[in-house]
Amino acid sequence: xxxxLVFGHKNPDTxxxxxxxxxxxxxxxIGIDAEAVRLGEVNNETQxxxxxxxxxxxxxxxxxxxxxxxxxVDHNEFQQSADGIEEVQITEVIDHHRIANFQTADPLYYRAxxxxxxxxxxxKIFKENSIEIPANIAGLMLSAIxxxxxxxxxxxxxxxxxxxxxxxxxxxGVDIAEYGLAMLKAGADLSDKSxxxxxxxxxxxxQFGEYKSVVAQVNAVDINDVLGRQEELxxxxxxxxxxxxxxxxxxxxxxxxxxxxxxxxxxxxAEAAAKGFGAELVNNRVILPGVVSRKKQIVPVLTDALK
Amino acid sequence: xxxxLVFGHKNPDTxxxxxxxxxxxxxxxIGIDAEAVRLGEVNNETQxxxxxxxxxxxxxxxxxxxxxxxxxVDHNEFQQSADGIEEVQITEVIDHHRIANFQTADPLYYRAxxxxxxxxxxxKIFKENSIEIPANIAGLMLSAIxxxxxxxxxxxxxxxxxxxxxxxxxxxGVDIAEYGLAMLKAGADLSDKSxxxxxxxxxxxxQFGEYKSVVAQVNAVDINDVLGRQEELxxxxxxxxxxxxxxxxxxxxxxxxxxxxxxxxxxxxAEAAAKGFGAELVNNRVILPGVVSRKKQIVPVLTDALK
Numbered sequence: 001x002x003x004x005l006v007f008g009h010k011n012p013d014t015x016x017x018x019x020x021x022x023x024x025x026x027x028x029x030i031g032i033d034a035e036a037v038r039l040g041e042v043n044n045e046t047q048x049x050x051x052x053x054x055x056x057x058x059x060x061x062x063x064x065x066x067x068x069x070x071x072x073v074d075h076n077e078f079q080q081s082a083d084g085i086e087e088v089q090i091t092e093v094i095d096h097h098r099i100a101n102f103q104t105a106d107p108l109y110y111r112a113x114x115x116x117x118x119x120x121x122x123x124k125i126f127k128e129n130s131i132e133i134p135a136n137i138a139g140l141m142l143s144a145i146x147x148x149x150x151x152x153x154x155x156x157x158x159x160x161x162x163x164x165x166x167x168x169x170x171x172x173g174v175d176i177a178e179y180g181l182a183m184l185k186a187g188a189d190l191s192d193k194s195x196x197x198x199x200x201x202x203x204x205x206x207q208f209g210e211y212k213s214v215v216a217q218v219n220a221v222d223i224n225d226v227l228g229r230q231e232e233l234x235x236x237x238x239x240x241x242x243x244x245x246x247x248x249x250x251x252x253x254x255x256x257x258x259x260x261x262x263x264x265x266x267x268x269x270a271e272a273a274a275k276g277f278g279a280e281l282v283n284n285r286v287i288l289p290g291v292v293s294r295k296k297q298i299v300p301v302l303t304d305a306l307k
Numbered sequence: 308x309x310x311x312l313v314f315g316h317k318n319p320d321t322x323x324x325x326x327x328x329x330x331x332x333x334x335x336x337i338g339i340d341a342e343a344v345r346l347g348e349v350n351n352e353t354q355x356x357x358x359x360x361x362x363x364x365x366x367x368x369x370x371x372x373x374x375x376x377x378x379x380v381d382h383n384e385f386q387q388s389a390d391g392i393e394e395v396q397i398t399e400v401i402d403h404h405r406i407a408n409f410q411t412a413d414p415l416y417y418r419a420x421x422x423x424x425x426x427x428x429x430x431k432i433f434k435e436n437s438i439e440i441p442a443n444i445a446g447l448m449l450s451a452i453x454x455x456x457x458x459x460x461x462x463x464x465x466x467x468x469x470x471x472x473x474x475x476x477x478x479x480g481v482d483i484a485e486y487g488l489a490m491l492k493a494g495a496d497l498s499d500k501s502x503x504x505x506x507x508x509x510x511x512x513x514q515f516g517e518y519k520s521v522v523a524q525v526n527a528v529d530i531n532d533v534l535g536r537q538e539e540l541x542x543x544x545x546x547x548x549x550x551x552x553x554x555x556x557x558x559x560x561x562x563x564x565x566x567x568x569x570x571x572x573x574x575x576x577a578e579a580a581a582k583g584f585g586a587e588l589v590n591n592r593v594i595l596p597g598v599v600s601r602k603k604q605i606v607p608v609l610t611d612a613l614k
């Protein structure tokens with residue numbers, strides 16, 4: 001049997017990259033020829049984690065055509081997945097997102113739990129299979145949890161994520177607060193990023209009712225690093241909306257120190273999107289106090305507002 | 308918080324009814340106010356199992372409008388689920404089928420495994436939660452496994468189903484072969500069924516290429532109980548084909564003692580359907596030696612033959 005490819009979503013984040021590496025490792029331990037791959041560039045935060053624990057980034061692929069079997073981690077929606085995903089057999093999914101635009105011809109192993117991070121589920125699967133977690137693998141898993149929960153401060157964070165994070169930090173031998181903040185700051189350092197980079201860094205496509213939409217999110221220590229360039233940003237967003245036939249580009253800048261966000265919304269349903277949050281669109285901006293989670297605080301609101 | 312409803316698919320079978328009861332019980336043990344309900348009549352086989360282990364059939368509902376949260380067992384495709392399913396929050400799915408025509412707005416607990424029966428997965432979830440399985444609940448779970456795997460003889464049956472079945476039989480204190488055959492025979496007793504009943508008892512609609520089709524299946528101890536009434540049956544099938552614009556009605560009678568089937572095929576692609584099995588359509592019948600599973604031995608063949 002040929003190799004099983006394991007990968008997360010396009011525009012990969014730390015959970016997606018590390019969960020592919022970690023789950024491929026786990027499958028190898030039970031005798032399955034699995035290889036972690038990625039669907040895009042590794043961001044600064046993820047690179048910081050890979051360097052810290054001594055891993056190379058997985059091989060990059062753009063399409064799965066030619067593969068026979070694949071395992072998806074940290075996503076399920078086909079538009080966020082590899083090109084050609086409809087043509088291959090998906091044997092497993094390990095995820096913590098809503099399910100949409102996903103289907104298979106055959107029964108499969110699908111494990112989704114409403115927790116803050118894929119790594120928290122993987123931590124259980126290691127236990128269920130009685131496989132020991134090496135220190136460097138634990139370090140990657142901790143990095144994913146810190147990233148997805150913003151150091152346990154996101155509303156997506158559950159007791160299970162905190163418990164898993166503490167267990168994994170102990171195995172990895174790192175101080176969570178110290179390492180976690182250093183990693184988040186590495187990711188929030190936008191100084192070497194062009195606005196084009198920021199647009200694609202963590203952008204996900206969604207279909208809200210009839211409306212084709214993109215919700216992008218960047219973390220910042222100082223949100224004015226981004227919002228200070230709003231005029232230039234809007235030109236790019238408008239271009240992207242026109243070229244891709246979007247009804248909405250919702251660009252969220254999250255302040256990782258104060259745990260608030262501001263979005264720049266462009267597209268024919270931008271006002272409706274703002275209203276969904278009980279807010280007004282002023283200067284194409286929506287102020288989102290206390291909002292840090294795309295999954296829990298943004299996507300459900302837009303799903304409802306635009307249905 | 309209001310009650311969480313737990314239910315399986317329309318035209319319920321033994322796995323669907325018992326898994327709703329069993330999973331509602333499990334949720335109650337961990338403090339969740341869950342109620343099992345059903346989306347249709349209880350068949351003879353399921354009633355036999357309920358009677359044997361001292362359970363009432365769950366309350367019947369036709370729609371979930373008004374419910375807040377629901378848990379699906381043994382299915383996920385919305386067309387097989389309750390009316391109004393799009394309007395409620397699905398918090399969990401426990402299933403063993405392919406995933407299609409399913410979506411949620413929020414993250415959820417989704418547990419699918421490629422095994423023969425939902426009860427086999429529930430058996431794991433009891434262990435993961437360290438909840439003891441009472442004898443009568445184990446009896447229901449065993450009944451589901453016997454039903455879905457035709458006493459371990461279906462090609463959908465896995466090693467995990469056999470192991471779970473043996474564990475559960477031991478807890479329930481029943482002899483698998485003796486109890487299992489009695490239960491299957493109760494389901495295969497067609498003496499109180501009209502041909503109209505048989506047509507709808509376990510009929511599922513499929514689209515094979517351009518051809519709208521129905522594949523129905525009944526279990527029988529003596530297939531002549533049904534095939535002896537073929538003339539009358541064909542009148543009904545032809546009427547159904549005409550009224551519903553079908554290209555194929557594939558009515559399968561399965562001999563549960565010898566594990567063979569015979570189909571009566573009506574519709575413009577009936578001959579092509581027979582050829583898919585390497586057989587000839589004679590007197591509108593197709594002989595299907597060794598075929599017992601619609602999911603694994605019939606639907607894939609028709610999908611290929613009629614594409």
